[in-house]
Amino acid sequence: MDFGFIFSSALGELFSPTTAAYALAALGLAVHFGYSGLLNFGQAGFMAVGAYGFAISTLTFNAPFFVALLISVVCSVIFAFILGIPTLRLRADYLAIVTIAAAEIVRYVVTTNQLTKVTGSANGLAAFENTFYAMNPFPEGSYMGMNNRDFFIRVVGWGLVIVCCVLVWLLMRSPWGRVLKGIREDENAVRSLGKNVYSYKMQALVIGGILGALAGMIFTLPRGAVQPSNYGTELTFFLWTCLLLGGMATVLGPVIGAMIFWVVLSLTQSLLYGLIESGAVTWLTTVQAGQLRYILVGVALMLLMIFRPQGVFGNKKELAFA
Amino acid sequence: MSETNDNNIGNTENTENIDYMTDSRPIAVGENTPGCKKRDPIVVAEDVTRSFGGINAVDVEYLEIPRHKITALIGPNGAGKTTLFNLLTGFDTPNTGKWQFEGNSLAGVSSYKVARMGMVRTFQLTKVMGKLTVMENMRLGAADQPGERLSKALFKGMWGGREKEITAQANILLEKFKLDAKKDDYAASLSGGQRKLLEMARSLMVRPKLVMLDEPMAGVNPALTQSLLDHIKNLKAEGMTVLFVEHDMNMVRHIADWVVVMAEGKVVAEGPPGEVMKNPAVIDAYLGAHHDVDLGDAEGIKELEAELEADDESVVGTEDAGILSEITEPTEPRKEEGK
Numbered sequence: 229m230d231f232g233f234i235f236s237s238a239l240g241e242l243f244s245p246t247t248a249a250y251a252l253a254a255l256g257l258a259v260h261f262g263y264s265g266l267l268n269f270g271q272a273g274f275m276a277v278g279a280y281g282f283a284i285s286t287l288t289f290n291a292p293f294f295v296a297l298l299i300s301v302v303c304s305v306i307f308a309f310i311l312g313i314p315t316l317r318l319r320a321d322y323l324a325i326v327t328i329a330a331a332e333i334v335r336y337v338v339t340t341n342q343l344t345k346v347t348g349s350a351n352g353l354a355a356f357e358n359t360f361y362a363m364n365p366f367p368e369g370s371y372m373g374m375n376n377r378d379f380f381i382r383v384v385g386w387g388l389v390i391v392c393c394v395l396v397w398l399l400m401r402s403p404w405g406r407v408l409k410g411i412r413e414d415e416n417a418v419r420s421l422g423k424n425v426y427s428y429k430m431q432a433l434v435i436g437g438i439l440g441a442l443a444g445m446i447f448t449l450p451r452g453a454v455q456p457s458n459y460g461t462e463l464t465f466f467l468w469t470c471l472l473l474g475g476m477a478t479v480l481g482p483v484i485g486a487m488i489f490w491v492v493l494s495l496t497q498s499l500l501y502g503l504i505e506s507g508a509v510t511w512l513t514t515v516q517a518g519q520l521r522y523i524l525v526g527v528a529l530m531l532l533m534i535f536r537p538q539g540v541f542g543n544k545k546e547l548a549f550a
Numbered sequence: 551m552s553e554t555n556d557n558n559i560g561n562t563e564n565t566e567n568i569d570y571m572t573d574s575r576p577i578a579v580g581e582n583t584p585g586c587k588k589r590d591p592i593v594v595a596e597d598v599t600r601s602f603g604g605i606n607a608v609d610v611e612y613l614e615i616p617r618h619k620i621t622a623l624i625g626p627n628g629a630g631k632t633t634l635f636n637l638l639t640g641f642d643t644p645n646t647g648k649w650q651f652e653g654n655s656l657a658g659v660s661s662y663k664v665a666r667m668g669m670v671r672t673f674q675l676t677k678v679m680g681k682l683t684v685m686e687n688m689r690l691g692a693a694d695q696p697g698e699r700l701s702k703a704l705f706k707g708m709w710g711g712r713e714k715e716i717t718a719q720a721n722i723l724l725e726k727f728k729l730d731a732k733k734d735d736y737a738a739s740l741s742g743g744q745r746k747l748l749e750m751a752r753s754l755m756v757r758p759k760l761v762m763l764d765e766p767m768a769g770v771n772p773a774l775t776q777s778l779l780d781h782i783k784n785l786k787a788e789g790m791t792v793l794f795v796e797h798d799m800n801m802v803r804h805i806a807d808w809v810v811v812m813a814e815g816k817v818v819a820e821g822p823p824g825e826v827m828k829n830p831a832v833i834d835a836y837l838g839a840h841h842d843v844d845l846g847d848a849e850g851i852k853e854l855e856a857e858l859e860a861d862d863e864s865v866v867g868t869e870d871a872g873i874l875s876e877i878t879e880p881t882e883p884r885k886e887e888g889k
């Protein structure tokens with residue numbers, strides 16, 4: 229087995245654009261659940277809205293990059309309002325149900341054959357990333373073993389993660405963030421102090437949703453394709469895994485959580501493949517190994533919940549009162 | 551309605567030089583009957599009803615709460631006191647009725663707007679934000695913090711100054727409520743009584759015009775109760791109006807200027823504390839015939855025994871007499887009045 233390769237590919241996952249996308253989307257979940265107590269089980273839906281919003285406006289309307297970006301953000305805001313208006317006045321569980329359903333609805337809508345011209349149906353859309361790479365300031369060449377395109381998307385993706393983390397951190401230490409945390413603890417108490425709880429929840433839903441949409445774009449750009457199957461319910465649950473791994477009411481937690489998630493996936497995959505290829509393991513096929521690693525992620529999550537339930541960055545003291 | 555307004559206007563001329571602490575003008579206009587008009591009402595409720603599955607939890611025909619006074623709302627368990635609080639503050643919607651605060655109708659106004667207008671309540675089942683520190687809980691109460699707007703939250707320069715004022719205000723209150731040592735602890739780590747105190751202190755951070763306290767002293771130790779009672783009295787000096795629910799009659803006697811008695815959802819009596827507590831209807835429905843006897847000491851028990859002996863309905867002093875006298879022996883557990 230080539231351990232050097234195994235570790236270098238695991239290390240590569242650490243800063244891959246997909247990890248950046250997961251980090252952003254999980255940060256959105258932290259805003260929703262960790263800080264505001266909003267149970268969003270449809271973050272994949274926000275990512276899909278972001279990705280399709282960008283791809284469709286680029287392909288169908290020939291929109292320049294920043295216009296397409298703006299459209300996709302606006303779409304995610306509208307999506308947040310559609311989800312929030314009927315549910316945010318109700319108990320927390322209703323939002324959970326509605327978001328799961330809405331994310332699935334988005335996926336089915338883009339899959340329908342009637343919309344093939346616009347959404348590409350099950351095959352999805354491709355070749356919308358040129359407006360993005362046209363802005364690449366890095367000339368061709370090798371950047372730490374990457375070509376200039378791979379390097380550019382990483383710089384943009386992680387730059388975005390850093391900017392968003394700083395913004396979320398600034399927001400959450402402000403009195404505005406304090407109101408959100410108060411709502412998470414007891415919304416009637418916050419109401420009795422004269423704060424418009426509904427409006428705060430809506431703002432949090434929108435902000436987390438925008439982070440999801442940006443994540444959707446970072447997720448699709450390096451792939452050069454957007455496909456409905458990428459935005460299934462399991463994506464949402466992977467994001468929740470990242471959030472739980474890192475710690476819920478923290479800014480760095482979701483980022484580190486996403487990194488751990490992908491490194492663990494990559495390590496287990498390479499190790500299992502290596503073992504199978506070297507003949508040490510004969511009772512597994514490589515396909516089964518691919519499935520087994522998700523089981524291992526689940527086991528890792530269980531161990532974490534048992535031994536460090538607050539996540540990597542979470543505050544143990546907070547948990548004592550959960 | 552116009553009558554009340556006239557009253558208000560007639561009053562404003564001399565409000566400036568009135569000391570609310572010593573103001574002894576009559577509170578009611580005319581007789582102290584249930585639903586009587588007040589000289590200067592801050593809240594007026596008319597025909598407010600709320601029923602839960604056929605039971606009328608609240609059925610208030612007419613009620614005025616006097617401004618710049620401390621009003622106690624008393625009544626048996628399930629009388630509808632908490633429900634009335636919920637209705638007045640927009641946390642629940644009545645089946646019928648209208649009510650107003652300082653002349654503004656509050657029907658259909660959402661609870662947070664009611665609080666912003668200056669009518670702030672606490673909850674009988676204490677609500678503290680467990681995973682925020684005591685200090686953050688207090689700060690959350692403050693009004694007019696520009697940093698609570700998303701547009702300004704990012705820029706500390708725009709809210710840092712106000713935050714300092716808020717913190718100073720919170721420190722003073724925490725000291726009064728004996729919570730200053732706890733201010734950096736999570737509110738979830740407070741004891742039951744401390745939570746009551748925190749909730750009350752937090753409601754005062756809003757600087758309300760009318761503060762509505764639902765059993766504020768339940769579970770608070772006697773010494774602290776004393777000092778807080780003085781604090782509540784002093785709120786009057788700052789121009790606040792207080793409405794509170796309490797089952798401790800000593801407290802009611804001690805600080806209330808006015809007492810409203812509810813039973814089965816209705817206002818059954820109103821008046822100054824001394825007068826209301828002698829009202830036979832109130833004694834019947836709520837206080838019990840021997841409410842002024844202190845069962846805590848031997849003296850009180852003897853007194854009660856003597857009273858009961860004189861009472862025809864009681865078994866004390868007859869052949870069926872129970873074991874009441876045993877209680878005077880300190881080691882014995884306290885027992886019910888005999889069978």
Ligand SMILES: Nc1ncnc2c1ncn2[C@@H]1O[C@H](COP(=O)(O)OP(=O)(O)OP(=O)(O)O)[C@@H](O)[C@H]1O
Nearest residue numbers: 602605607625626627628629630631632633634674
């Ligand atoms: N949400 C509810 N659903 C059904 N019934 C209710 C509800 N809230 C209150 N009630 C009923 O309304 C009546 C009044 O309750 P309320 O809580 O106002 O009493 P209270 O006067 O505050 O009593 P206590 O002194 O015990 O606090 C009770 O009979 C109660 O059972």
Ligand SMILES: [Mg+2]
Nearest residue numbers: 631632633674
């Ligand atoms: Mg009550």
